[in-house]
Amino acid sequence: MSKKVALVTGAGQGIGKAIAERLAKDGFAVAVLARHADKLNEVVAEIEANGGEAFAVTADVAKRDEVFAAVDQVVDHYGDLNVMVNNAGVAPTTPIDTVTPDDLDYVYGINVGGTIWGIQAAHAAFKKLGHPGKIINATSQAGVVGNPNLTVYSSSKFAIRGITQVVARELAEEGTTVNAFAPGIVKTPMMYDIAHQVGKNAGKSDEWGMQTFAKDIALGRLSEPEEVASAVAFLAGPDSDYITGQTLEVDGGMQFH
Numbered sequence: 001m002s003k004k005v006a007l008v009t010g011a012g013q014g015i016g017k018a019i020a021e022r023l024a025k026d027g028f029a030v031a032v033l034a035r036h037a038d039k040l041n042e043v044v045a046e047i048e049a050n051g052g053e054a055f056a057v058t059a060d061v062a063k064r065d066e067v068f069a070a071v072d073q074v075v076d077h078y079g080d081l082n083v084m085v086n087n088a089g090v091a092p093t094t095p096i097d098t099v100t101p102d103d104l105d106y107v108y109g110i111n112v113g114g115t116i117w118g119i120q121a122a123h124a125a126f127k128k129l130g131h132p133g134k135i136i137n138a139t140s141q142a143g144v145v146g147n148p149n150l151t152v153y154s155s156s157k158f159a160i161r162g163i164t165q166v167v168a169r170e171l172a173e174e175g176t177t178v179n180a181f182a183p184g185i186v187k188t189p190m191m192y193d194i195a196h197q198v199g200k201n202a203g204k205s206d207e208w209g210m211q212t213f214a215k216d217i218a219l220g221r222l223s224e225p226e227e228v229a230s231a232v233a234f235l236a237g238p239d240s241d242y243i244t245g246q247t248l249e250v251d252g253g254m255q256f257h
């Protein structure tokens with residue numbers, strides 16, 4: 001039987017890279033997407049060295065045409081698409097008084113626009129291929145509860161939970177599921193950058209900046225990207241077939257509902 005195909009955006013580093021590696025281990029043929037090919041080629045090489053199958057496509061997820069072209073390339077290459085992981089995101093530190101129109105355009109263009117274009121392009125492919133699929137979107141614990149210093153980012157991640165619920169209802173009839181994952185404080189370049197900025201703005205250390213986010217993690221430690229990838233693997237696989245419209249929180253116990 002041929003492999004199921006997953007496309008992961010923002011897969012050059014951090015959580016996206018871990019997701020791509022995990023899905024390849026789980027038997028998916030994986031397409032990895034980012035703006036530049038260099039890091040993607042390294043991810044492809046690593047996956048192939050471990051016996052997996054991977055293919056790199058470049059696109060800026062904020063640009064609808066580029067996302068559609070990338071999805072078409074993946075379908076041409078593998079002949080199928082089953083899972084779309086809209087993981088790419090950006091998170092500049094934006095204390096409320098500093099927020100500019102450019103900040104909104106930049107963050108909403110990538111985080112919100114990129115998720116919507118990814119969903120549209122994947123759905124168009126599922127329709128053309130004549131089968132349903134699974135759409136998985138990256139939100140955040142900061143999309144479940146407001147985080148200080150992250151007005152623009154945090155609100156964009158609230159939007160992603162909203163989009164996930166709306167589209168889950170719209171596509172349910174076709175059998176396509178739409179879910180989100182909400183990481184906590186994960187050891188990636190994004191999180192180290194935020195910790196640095198928040199520390200710097202307060203005249204304190206990076207570790208102090210990190211602790212402003214990490215102090216309430218019940219399990220008492222930061223997350224590895226692979227721990228988020230495990231949850232995404234569940235949402236991408238058959239064990240989650242009866243789950244849609246949900247946000248799976250993978251935060252070591254930051255939020256309880």
Ligand SMILES: NC(=O)C1=CN([C@@H]2O[C@H](COP(=O)(O)OP(=O)(O)OC[C@H]3O[C@@H](n4cnc5c(N)ncnc54)[C@H](O)[C@@H]3O)[C@@H](O)[C@H]2O)C=CC1
Nearest residue numbers: 010012014015060061088089138140183185186188190191
């Ligand atoms: N690191 C953390 O603690 C948390 C991260 N998240 C979310 O998880 C996702 C992944 O985050 P990290 O791996 O930490 O971030 P990261 O910054 O380490 O990696 C993000 C990747 O997305 C790519 N990317 C950014 N803008 C893009 C664009 N316009 N087009 C294509 N690719 C683009 C980057 O090049 C990079 O490869 C993001 O959506 C983030 O908001 C959510 C909660 C916590």
Ligand SMILES: CC(=O)C(C)=O
Nearest residue numbers: 091140141142184213
């Ligand atoms: C970057 C992020 O999503 C945080 C701090 O939750």
